[in-house]
Structure formats: C-alpha cells, structure tokens
Amino acid sequence: MEVGFLGLGIMGKAIAMNLLRHGFKVTVWNRTLSKCDELVEHGASVAESPAAVVKKCKFTFTMLSDPSAALAVVFGKDGIVEHISGGKGYIDMSTVDAGTSSKISEVITKKGGYFLEAPVSGSKKPAEDGQLVILAAGEQALYEEVLPAFNVIGKKSFYLGQVGNGAKMKLVVNMIMGSMMNAFSEGLVLAGRSGLDPSVLLDVLDLGGIANPMFRLKGPTMIQGSHSPAFPLKHQQKDMRxxxxxxxxxxVSMPVAAAANEAFKKARSMGLGELDFSAVYETVKALEPPSQIS
Structure with missing residues (x-):
C-alpha cells in the first residue's frame, strides 16, 4: 500500500517510520522539511506540498498539532483541497474538536473524496511500538480499506460512527488523563513534604486499585525532575481547553478538569510548554511550603 503522511512531529514521525518498517511506501511532507531527512534514509519519498502528496497517493494520513494546523493543511496554499478527488481517502489523526473535523469532512466529500478522523490514544513510546489505540469515525468503507495501516500503527482500532465522535472520544480520554496527572503530581509533592518517600508511594499505588501504566511510567522520571517530551504539555493544555x-x-459541569486546565496554563506561563505534560508536577513543587510558626 502506498500512503502519504503529513506532519512529522513526535507522533507523526514515529507512525510514519512504523509504516515504512512494515513495507508501506510512504510519501511525506512537513512544514520544516529537514524533519523528513531521517524518514528518507529509511525509504520515504518527499513531496513539496500537501497537495502534491494527495495527488500522488490514494490514502493520505495527517498528524498535526492543533485545529489551526489541521485546517491550514486542508484549506491553505497548496493544500489538500487542490487535489483531493474521487476515490482518494484522507485520514486525519490530529487531536482536534468535532467542529474542525466536520469542516474538513465537508470539503473532502464535496470534492468526491472520503474522510476519516482517527485520533489516537497513546504517546511517543506506543507510537514507536505500534501500540496506539485508534479512535476512528467517518466513512466506514475508508476505515475498512486502511485497516492494514491501522493494524501496524495500533494495538486496537475502534470505529465510532459519524464524524465528530472520534474527536469527542479523544478529548474525553485526554481530559481524564490530564486531570489524573494533576492529582498524581499533588500526591507526589504531598508525600515528600509530609516526610514520606515518593518512590514508596509509587510502589503502594502500583499494588492498589488505582494502579495504571501512566503512574508506573511517569512517576520515577517525575521524581527525578526529568520531563523529556513524549506528549508536550502545550498539547495537553490545548486538549483540556x-x-x-x-x-x-x-x-456538563467539569470543575476538576477546569482546575487541571489552569494548572497546565500556569505551567505554560513558567516556560514548561515544550516539556512532557508531566512537567505540571513542577508547578506544584514550585509552591513554597508555609513557614513554620515558632
């Protein structure tokens, strides 16, 4: 299968590399062309624009940072709408709102193409390992045609019906994840300030009913103050918003999510936006403990 891939950030690069490793012919494009170099070394071709990718390939995948980037690739100069046509499939894996997906779907289908939104649950390591969870919605025939690619990209694919449902599901998942990360950060700091060993807290949590892969993976590096970006904090805050x-x-009343969003916004104001979303931990640590009254 020959496919196009637009957007080679942390996630896009890992997904495109996986497709290449599994024998797919991949034509790539990225706004910063130098990000294509490593993929070219592994056999990818480079196109000069999104329009050129969709002209060449029957199926084009995208993984972009936010709604404005997703819309720009479709509607901007040398964008997808210039060459999308009958029989072509466009699969947007970006995390956007349902309204953005609907706008893209409408113009693609008017041109005779097929649209599928397919945001993913998972970050850098699952993307590298082909262990993402794919949340697809839109044209079911296109979903079935690109399942061979999804089976390389992810460990499980869900077809959720009409356009917008994939976007909504992804936002619900990331809202829960962001809220959990804030509570986890507060717990680690509370343990340390109370004279407990935060690493022992990790062991206790891992043996209980709230044990989960995120705490297990992120906890040790958070305690060490290491926040190498697997999922940048600025994107987590965008998803909370x-x-x-x-x-x-x-x-729907969402006071917990609203408080978590404010914490991520504070982290961005502290210059932590490019770090992993676990860096919200640093905003809790930064609060000075109350002075002792003698």
Whole structure:
C-alpha cells in the first residue's frame, strides 16, 4: 500500500517510520522539511506540498498539532483541497474538536473524496511500538480499506460512527488523563513534604486499585525532575481547553478538569510548554511550603 503522511512531529514521525518498517511506501511532507531527512534514509519519498502528496497517493494520513494546523493543511496554499478527488481517502489523526473535523469532512466529500478522523490514544513510546489505540469515525468503507495501516500503527482500532465522535472520544480520554496527572503530581509533592518517600508511594499505588501504566511510567522520571517530551504539555493544555469547550456545548459541569486546565496554563506561563505534560508536577513543587510558626 502506498500512503502519504503529513506532519512529522513526535507522533507523526514515529507512525510514519512504523509504516515504512512494515513495507508501506510512504510519501511525506512537513512544514520544516529537514524533519523528513531521517524518514528518507529509511525509504520515504518527499513531496513539496500537501497537495502534491494527495495527488500522488490514494490514502493520505495527517498528524498535526492543533485545529489551526489541521485546517491550514486542508484549506491553505497548496493544500489538500487542490487535489483531493474521487476515490482518494484522507485520514486525519490530529487531536482536534468535532467542529474542525466536520469542516474538513465537508470539503473532502464535496470534492468526491472520503474522510476519516482517527485520533489516537497513546504517546511517543506506543507510537514507536505500534501500540496506539485508534479512535476512528467517518466513512466506514475508508476505515475498512486502511485497516492494514491501522493494524501496524495500533494495538486496537475502534470505529465510532459519524464524524465528530472520534474527536469527542479523544478529548474525553485526554481530559481524564490530564486531570489524573494533576492529582498524581499533588500526591507526589504531598508525600515528600509530609516526610514520606515518593518512590514508596509509587510502589503502594502500583499494588492498589488505582494502579495504571501512566503512574508506573511517569512517576520515577517525575521524581527525578526529568520531563523529556513524549506528549508536550502545550498539547495537553490545548486538549483540556477543547474538552472544556465540549463541556460547555453539552452543559456538563467539569470543575476538576477546569482546575487541571489552569494548572497546565500556569505551567505554560513558567516556560514548561515544550516539556512532557508531566512537567505540571513542577508547578506544584514550585509552591513554597508555609513557614513554620515558632
């Protein structure tokens, strides 16, 4: 299968590399062309624009940072709309809101193409290992055609129905994850300030009912103050914002998520946006403990 791939950030690069390793012919494009170099070394071709990719390939995948980037690749100069046509499939794996997906879907289908949103649950390591969870929605026939690619990219694919459902599911998942990370950060700092060993807390948590892979993976590096970006904090905050907007649309009260969003915003104001989303831990650590009253 020959596919196109647009967007070679942390996730996009790992996914495209996986496709190459499994025998797919891949044509790539990225706004910063130098990010294509490593993929070219592994057999990828490079196109000069998103339009050139979709002209060449029957199926084009994208993994972009936010709604504005996703829309720009479709509607901007040399964008997808210039060459999408009958029989072509466009699969957007970016994490965006349902409204953005609907706008993209509408223009693709008007041009005779097929659209599928397919955001993923998972970060850098699962992307490298082909262990993502794919949350697809849109044209079911396209979903079935690209399952061979999804089976390389992920450990499980869900087909969720109409366009927008994939975006909504991803935002709910990331809202829960972001809220958990904040509570986890507060717990680690609370343990340390109370005279407990935070690493022992990790052992206790891992043996209980709230044991989970995120605590297991992130906890030791957080304690060490290491936040190498697997999922940048600025993107987590974007997802919290979009989830809260979905809450506004559906009249769902989300005070925990709102507080978590404020913590991620504070972390961004501290210059931590490019680090892993676990760096929100540093905002809790930065709060000075109350002075002792003698």
């Amino acid at each position: 979009l989830a809260l907007s979905l809450g506004d649309e559906t009249a």
